[in-house]
Each structure stands twice: as structure tokens, then as C-alpha cells.
Amino acid sequence: MPRLVLFGVIIVAAVIIYAAIDCLMSRANEVRSISKVSWMFTIVLIPVLGAVLWFLFGRPSAGPGPREPRRPSAPDDDPEFLRNLEVRRRQAQKEAELRAREAELRAKEEGRNKQNDDGKPGA
Structure with missing residues (x-):
């Protein structure tokens, strides 16, 4: 019999502690019925009944409600990161094309200069 009473006390204490931590x-804006502070006082001052009332009437509902937008957990899930990555890739591609054109123009200019130097009399 004492074991059963001890087991009951442990279960009741666990429910009260869980209700207090859950509260x-x-x-604060999702708590139903009364304010969050009032629920804490109810759970602490009326232990068993307060915990039961919290679970029945005060706990936030699990249904859809106003929530903060979920942040992506990985960089490849973040649309802004992917957009930024695409912009960087395009910029790098444009820079590579620009360098190639500059090198081509330099080569043409050096070729013209060389032809002019070779074709001049008395050089």
C-alpha cells in the first residue's frame, strides 16, 4: 500500500511539474481563458485541479494559428540564399566573359601593333 501511495504522489507531482513547465x-498570446501569470498561480496554488484545468482550458490549441514564419533549417532550403547564390554565379560568369573579351582585344591590338612595326620602312 505505501508503494502505491508513493507511486501516486510521484505521478501527481510529475503532472503538476509538467503543467507548470508547459505553462x-x-x-503569452497563445494561452487561452486567463493570462499566463494567472495560470501559473492556479497551477501552483491549487496543484492537482490547477494542472487539470490548465490542460483542459488554458493550454494553447494545437490547431493552426498565427505563428512566426519558419526559418529554413539548411542553406539550400532558404530561397534568399539560393537567389543570392544565383546572382553571384551570374556575376562571376559575366566577369569571366569580360576578362576573355579584354584578353581577345589585347591580343588583336598587339597583333596590329606588331604588323605596324613590321610594315614600317626604316624600322
Whole structure:
């Protein structure tokens, strides 16, 4: 019999502690019925009944509601990161094309200069 009473006390204490932590961790704007502070006082001052009331009437509902937008967990899930990556890739491609054109123009200019130097009399 004492073991059963001890087991019951442990279960009741665990439920009360869970209710208190759940109340503390919930957002104030999502708590139903009364304010979050009032729920904490109810859970602490009326232990068993307060915990039961919290689970029935105060706990935030699991349904859809106003929530913060979920941040992507990996860089490849972030659309802004992917957009930035694409912009960087395009810029690098344009820079490479520009360098190639500059090198081509330099080569043509050097070829013309060489022809002019070879074709001049008395050089």
C-alpha cells in the first residue's frame, strides 16, 4: 500500500511539474481563458485541479494559428540564399566573359601593333 501511495504522489507531482513547465514555455498570446501569470498561480496554488484545468482550458490549441514564419533549417532550403547564390554565379560568369573579351582585344591590338612595326620602312 505505501508503494502505491508513493507511486501516486510521484505521478501527481510529475503532472503538476509538467503543467507548470508547459505553462512557462507557452507564448503569452497563445494561452487561452486567463493570462499566463494567472495560470501559473492556479497551477501552483491549487496543484492537482490547477494542472487539470490548465490542460483542459488554458493550454494553447494545437490547431493552426498565427505563428512566426519558419526559418529554413539548411542553406539550400532558404530561397534568399539560393537567389543570392544565383546572382553571384551570374556575376562571376559575366566577369569571366569580360576578362576573355579584354584578353581577345589585347591580343588583336598587339597583333596590329606588331604588323605596324613590321610594315614600317626604316624600322
